[in-house]
Amino acid sequence: xxxxxxxxxxxxxxxxxxxxxxxxxxxxxxxxxxxxxxxxxxxxxxxxxxxxxxxxxxxxxxxxxxxxxxxxxxxxxxxxxxxxxxxxxxxxxxxxxxxxxxxxxxxxxxxxxxxxxxxxxxxxxxxxxxxxxxxxxxxxxxxxxxxxxxxxxxxxxxxxxxxxxxxxxxxxxxxxxxxxxxxxxxxxxxxxxxxxxxxxxxxxxxxxxxxxxxxxxxxxxxxxxxxxxxxxxxxxxxxxxxxxxxxxxxxxxxxxxxxxxxxxxxxxxxxxxxxxxxxxxxxxxxxxxxxxxxxxxxxxxxxxxxxxxxxxxxxxxxxxxxxxxxxxxxxxxxxxxxxxxxxxxxxxxxxxxxxxxxxxxxxxxxxxxxxxxxxxxxxxxxxxxxxxxxxxxxxxxxxxxxxxxxxxxxxxxxxxxxxxxxxxxxxxxxxxxxxxxxxxxxxxxxxxxxxxxxxxxxxxxxxxxxxxxxxxxxxxxxxxxxxx
Amino acid sequence: xxxxxxxxxxxxxxxxxxxxxxxxxxxxxxxxxxxxxxxxxxxxxxxxxxxxxxxxxxxxxxxxxxxxxxxxxxxxxxxxxxxxxxxxxxxxxxxxxxxxxxxxxxxxxxxxxxxxxxxxxxxxxxxxxxxxxxxxxxxxxxxxxxxxxxxxxxxxxxxxxxxxxxxxxxxxxxxxxxxxxxxxxxxxxxxxxxxxxxxxx
Numbered sequence: 001x002x003x004x005x006x007x008x009x010x011x012x013x014x015x016x017x018x019x020x021x022x023x024x025x026x027x028x029x030x031x032x033x034x035x036x037x038x039x040x041x042x043x044x045x046x047x048x049x050x051x052x053x054x055x056x057x058x059x060x061x062x063x064x065x066x067x068x069x070x071x072x073x074x075x076x077x078x079x080x081x082x083x084x085x086x087x088x089x090x091x092x093x094x095x096x097x098x099x100x101x102x103x104x105x106x107x108x109x110x111x112x113x114x115x116x117x118x119x120x121x122x123x124x125x126x127x128x129x130x131x132x133x134x135x136x137x138x139x140x141x142x143x144x145x146x147x148x149x150x151x152x153x154x155x156x157x158x159x160x161x162x163x164x165x166x167x168x169x170x171x172x173x174x175x176x177x178x179x180x181x182x183x184x185x186x187x188x189x190x191x192x193x194x195x196x197x198x199x200x201x202x203x204x205x206x207x208x209x210x211x212x213x214x215x216x217x218x219x220x221x222x223x224x225x226x227x228x229x230x231x232x233x234x235x236x237x238x239x240x241x242x243x244x245x246x247x248x249x250x251x252x253x254x255x256x257x258x259x260x261x262x263x264x265x266x267x268x269x270x271x272x273x274x275x276x277x278x279x280x281x282x283x284x285x286x287x288x289x290x291x292x293x294x295x296x297x298x299x300x301x302x303x304x305x306x307x308x309x310x311x312x313x314x315x316x317x318x319x320x321x322x323x324x325x326x327x328x329x330x331x332x333x334x335x336x337x338x339x340x341x342x343x344x345x346x347x348x349x350x351x352x353x354x355x356x357x358x359x360x361x362x363x364x365x366x367x368x369x370x371x372x373x374x375x376x377x378x379x380x381x382x383x384x385x386x387x388x389x390x391x392x393x394x395x396x397x398x399x400x401x402x403x404x405x406x407x408x409x410x411x412x413x414x415x416x417x418x419x420x421x422x423x424x425x426x427x428x429x430x431x432x433x434x435x436x437x438x439x440x441x442x443x444x445x446x447x448x449x450x451x452x453x454x455x456x457x458x459x460x461x462x463x464x465x466x467x468x469x470x471x472x473x474x475x476x477x478x479x480x481x482x483x484x
Numbered sequence: 485x486x487x488x489x490x491x492x493x494x495x496x497x498x499x500x501x502x503x504x505x506x507x508x509x510x511x512x513x514x515x516x517x518x519x520x521x522x523x524x525x526x527x528x529x530x531x532x533x534x535x536x537x538x539x540x541x542x543x544x545x546x547x548x549x550x551x552x553x554x555x556x557x558x559x560x561x562x563x564x565x566x567x568x569x570x571x572x573x574x575x576x577x578x579x580x581x582x583x584x585x586x587x588x589x590x591x592x593x594x595x596x597x598x599x600x601x602x603x604x605x606x607x608x609x610x611x612x613x614x615x616x617x618x619x620x621x622x623x624x625x626x627x628x629x630x631x632x633x634x635x636x637x638x639x640x641x642x643x644x645x646x647x648x649x650x651x652x653x654x655x656x657x658x659x660x661x662x663x664x665x666x667x668x669x670x671x672x673x674x675x676x677x678x679x680x681x682x683x684x685x
Contacts, residue, residue: 006629018637025644067630108648115641122634134634141638145645160649205591 007066010059010073013052013081014121020048021114028107038107042096045110046089049117053085061476065127069189072127079329079477080124080256087248087336088117090452091343095241097446098347102355104150104239112149113245116142120253124260129178129188132257136174136221140167143250150239159237166230170220177213180206193265203269211266215276218261221254224314225283228307232291235303240355243299244343247306252332255310259317259325263481270320277318282413284311289417292424297357298346301424302339305383308421309335315398315414319405322482327397329474334382334394334463341379341456344449345372350442359428364437372441373432375457380429382460384422390463490530497523510556514549521545535617 008015024041031037061075092113099105119139126132144167148160182188184206185196197203220227235243262273288308295301313335316328349356366373382391395418402411445453463470500520507513521544528537624632 068627070630106648108644112641112644112648115637115644118637130628130631131634134631134638138634138638138641141641141645145641145648148649151649209591 006068007064010064010066010125011071012059013055014118014125016052016055017048017114017118017121020045021111021118024107024114025111028111038105038109039096039100041107042092042110045114046092048114049085049089049092052121053082053089056081056085061480063480065191067131069191070128070131071122071125072190073125075480076256076260076477077125077480079473080252081121083252083333083336084117084120084124084249087252087340088113088120088245090340090448091241091244091248093448094244094344094347094446094452097448098241099239101350102239104152106149109146109149112142112146116146117249120249123253124256126257126260127190129182129190129193132261133171133175133178136217136254136257137171139250139253140171140221143167143246146242146245147234147238149242153237153239155237156239156242159234162237163230163234166220170217170227173213173220174217177210177215177217180210180213182210184210190261190265194267197265197268200268203272208269208272211269211273212276214261215258215273215280218254218258219280222251222258222310222314223303223307224280224310225287225307228284228287231307232300232303235306236297236300236357240299240343240347240349240357243302244339244347247302247339247343248336251306251310252336255313255317255328255332259328259481262317263320263325274318274320277314277320278407278410281311281314281318281410284308284314285413285417286311289420292421295424296359298349298359298362298428299357301359302342302346305421305425306339308417309383311417312395312398312414315402315407315410318410319398319401319407321401321405322478323404324398324401325481326471326474326478327394327401329477330397330470331394333470333474334390334460337456337459338379338382338391340452341375341460342383344445344453344456345376345379348372348441348445348449351440353442359431360435361438362428362432363435365432365440367437368440372445372453375453377429377432378457378461380425384425385418386422388464390460393463393467486530490527493523493526493530497527511553514552514556517552518545518549521549533616535615535620 024044027044028037028041056078059073059078061073061078063072063074065072092110095109096105099109116139119135119137119142122135123132123139126135144160144164147163148157150156178188181193184204185193187193187196197207216227223231235246238246262270262277266273284307288304288306288311292301292304292308295304309331313328313331316324316326316331318324319327346357349361351361362373362376365376378389382389385392385395395414399411399414402408402414444450497520500516500523503516504513504520507516521540525537525540525545528534528540
């Protein structure tokens with residue numbers, strides 16, 4: 001029996017990354033030349049990700065499916081993949097010198113990051129329940145290992161273990177849901193599922209339960225409340241570069257998958273899932289705002305802050321229409337830029353060769369290192385949503401979407417919690433500007449960290465001058481999800 | 485005959501699984517787990533899914549259970565503290581279990597398949613009139629190549645992870661190097677010295 005070869009062009013970016021990871025793995029295993037080897041492999045990994053990003057962009061945005069409808073590329077996937085590749089390569093660039101300095105750099109790190117990236121790209125392009133699960137599992141498996149990467153630290157090992165156990169539970173929930181959906185519809189492909197739900201005024205109970213479980217499984221990966229328990233511990237326990245990595249790309253990928261699943265196959269049962277996503281959004285915003293209030297560790301603070309941000313982004317999804325998803329995409333892009341900047345600073349928090357993570361360690365930074373303090377202040381104001389910084393616009397778009405669909409409760413909770421969260425963001429600025437200086441960061445910052453910090457503060461400061469490029473891309477991406 | 489076999493397999497499987505969680509000795513638990521696997525494999529055979537049945541025996545009973553046994557014997561788990569807190573967790577655990585059970589009953593009561601689902605979909609084993617091992621073989625590397633390869637990469641990641649997290653290159657360990665042993669000759673490893681009589685060494 002002859003079968004046609006599947007169209008390979010759409011999967012070229014992923015294929016390139018897999019080949020690169022395999023090649024670099026071989027290189028790392030055989031060319032063991034001292035400590036520098038991991039740096040070289042890391043740089044090659046970044047290079048391959050850049051090439052892969054170019055391939056993603058050059059693939060235009062026309063909707064193509066391949067591998068019997070398992071894999072889809074469209075404007076939405078292009079947008080999300082670029083966000084993921086940018087976040088991964090920038091965090092990897094910033095991590096390499098950090099790991100080198102801490103003497104825990106090993107060549108497997110960039111390789112696992114590469115595999116995780118492939119998993120994320122597959123999640124973004126999944127067009128089938130099986131492809132979705134496999135992409136998710138490839139990503140999670142790499143992340144479990146990366147979380148426990150610093151194996152001599154008991155906290156990192158604990159973080160990895162926690163993440164592994166809870167993550168497997170979430171994967172189990174997701175699979176359980178997927179099996180329900182398959183059992184009640186006989187379909188695994190997203191197109192087929194959409195067809196089988198369309199035109200029925202009430203989907204069967206089993207399929208709804210399946211959809212709910214899938215949403216829960218993905219909400220875990222997003223760390224939306226009440227599936228957030230692992231986040232603070234993992235963020236605090238893992239080494240700082242790993243935290244930076246966790247806070248960005250996996251969230252973007254999980255969000256992309258959630259958006260695709262809910263607006264694609266399960267769009268017909270929007271009434272059912274909108275309530276769930278709404279509750280997730282509200283709970284995340286509230287917990288993200290209140291639990292962060294008395295944190296003293298900056299990584300833990302960022303964990304709660306990321307929970308809150310996921311909540312705001314989910315507002316866009318719970319609205320469930322084009323404006324909402326547009327808001328979500330803009331939110332994610334700006335969240336990415338802000339977080340890269342903040343983590344650049346967290347990665348450079350090192351005083352007299354010793355790592356520091358306390359918020360108090362930032363005391364009086366404005367007097368000793370005014371430039372770093374100023375950019376962190378800009379980033380924090382932006383996270384708090386103070387106009388005219390980028391963070392304000394990202395919140396503005398999701399709130400507008402909520403108000404236009406008469407979901408006033410969501411918008412009100414959102415505004416109130418952002419007022420509460422403004423307290424802890426601005427407290428950092430107060431500590432930097434009005435407290436007595438304790439010590440200064442070791443100079444100089446590594447070049448990649450300094451560049452990232454500069455770039456992200458400039459984008460955050462100047463976004464309001466010229467937002468159209470991002471908006472246009474996001475609009476195109478959204479249009480791909482809502483044809484007609 | 486068919487239904488007798490079903491009840492035999494099912495009853496043994498249920499009893500086996502109860503013993504798995506109640507047995508005092510973890511080694512016994514694992515052995516009963518193997519029994520459960522074998523009976524479930526029998527159930528699969530009755531359903532006409534011979535491939536699943538064989539995989540279950542080979543992978544679960546053959547590999548996974550044996551691995552469990554190794555781990556349990558190596559860890560030397562103490563039985564008494566293992567069971568501590570069982571009673572104190574029983575009320576809340578039981579409550580959650582009851583709620584889940586009630587929910588499952590409610591789902592089962594409202595059991596409706598999606599209306600436009602093709603009828604033959606659930607009985608994949610009989611659609612082509614070929615054994616399901618062959619049917620799997622026909623699609624595994626063609627229709628489902630994407631999933632197959634992705635699963636392979638995920639396994640590779642698991643392997644890299646296991647090595648990364650456990651392999652330590654310890655210093656001061658003497659290792660056997662076969663090549664070095666073989667290239668040794670009498671000339672470069674043995675030295676004959678003439679010791680003068682009464683001279684000492």
